[in-house]
Amino acid sequence: MSKTASTTEENENVRCKYCMSYKVVKDGKVHGQQVYRCRNCSHRFYNNGQPSKMKVKKHVIVAALNLYFDGLSVRKVQNQLAQLMGEKVDSSTIYRWIVKYSTLVSKFCEEKMNPETSGKWHEDETMIKCEGRNVWFWEMIDEETKFLVGSHLGGERTIEETMKIFESANRITKERPKVIFVDGSNSYDRAFNKVYYSRYKANRVELVKRVGIQARTTNNVVERVHGTLKDRLRPMRGLKNEKASKILLDGYVVNYNYVRKHQTIKKTPAQRQASR
Known part of the structure; x- marks a missing residue:
């Protein structure tokens, strides 16, 4: 085994396989192959495209x-x-x-990722089973791209829980929407104001509450996501515990946005937003 001296110059294009940090430096070579060391977690690894400790291709x-x-x-x-x-x-x-x-x-x-959205977001929630009890799963969908801009799993439709779906969408898109369409629930008003209130006209976000027949528009936008989620949960007979459920639902969101083609737009939401 041959080894050269470490270099202190960080490699911005190489990411640690263990902690995903970019604080990575070259740390010699083994059989002619470059080895890297992470300054964040101290692990050494090859940048060979294989995740850490992977025995299966x-x-x-x-x-x-x-x-x-x-x-x-x-x-x-x-x-x-x-x-x-x-x-x-x-x-x-x-x-x-x-x-x-x-x-x-x-x-x-x-x-x-910084998805480019239309700024017209539709919010709805569906009830699912978790640990044998009913919980709410909130979803926020962009009207044009069908991109799932936010999601949240919570127990009740409280103001605090409702705020988290708005905060999730802000975190994922890194932008403020133009308008958010919701149903007639009273929990939205206070949660919306806590997250989006601005006295400056340029920063204002409009909240549109739809009830009755008007609510069908918002329901139709989110309906496909609800159907996909229910199809995924059916063979699982519900979710086992809240922590694992949140992880699996995160994976479901990635699969919906980046892997599965949407039946309406004939491409993935990620592809649609990239072509705007």
Whole structure:
């Protein structure tokens, strides 16, 4: 094994496989291959495109994630990998992949992606099972691109919980919308004002509450997302616990925005927003 001296110059294009930090420096070579060291977590690694400690090829993991978020149970994903790819993987390993990469990819998208939206956002929520009880899952959709700009899993429709869906959308898009369409619930007014109130006209966001027949427009915009989510949850018979549920729902959001083609626009929401 040959090793050269470390360099103190950070490499902005290389990211740590363990903590995703960009505080990475060259740390010698092993058999002619460059080794890097992370100043944040002190791990050493190769920049070879493979995630840390990966024993299975990455295309197998990608296939497993796609199958899972397309609606298969973990057991059925396991069977598909064995039958179609000849890969025998334990079901617990597949579940760990789902949790790990849902977290990593969701974090990456939130930090690095800046979706271009129409600024017309539609909010709605649906009730799902978590730990045997009913909880609310809020979703915010951009009208034109169908991009899911925000999501939140919460127990009740309180002002505090409602604020979190607005804050989620702000965090993901890094912008203020022009108008937000909601249903007639009274919880929206105070939550909206706490997040978006501005005395300056240029920064004002309009809140449009729709009830009765008018509410169908907002429901139709979000309907596809609700249907996709319910299809995913059906083989799971609900979500097991809140922490794991939030991670899996983060993965579902990434899959919806960046992987699955939307039936209406015939492309992914990410592709649609990129072409604006």
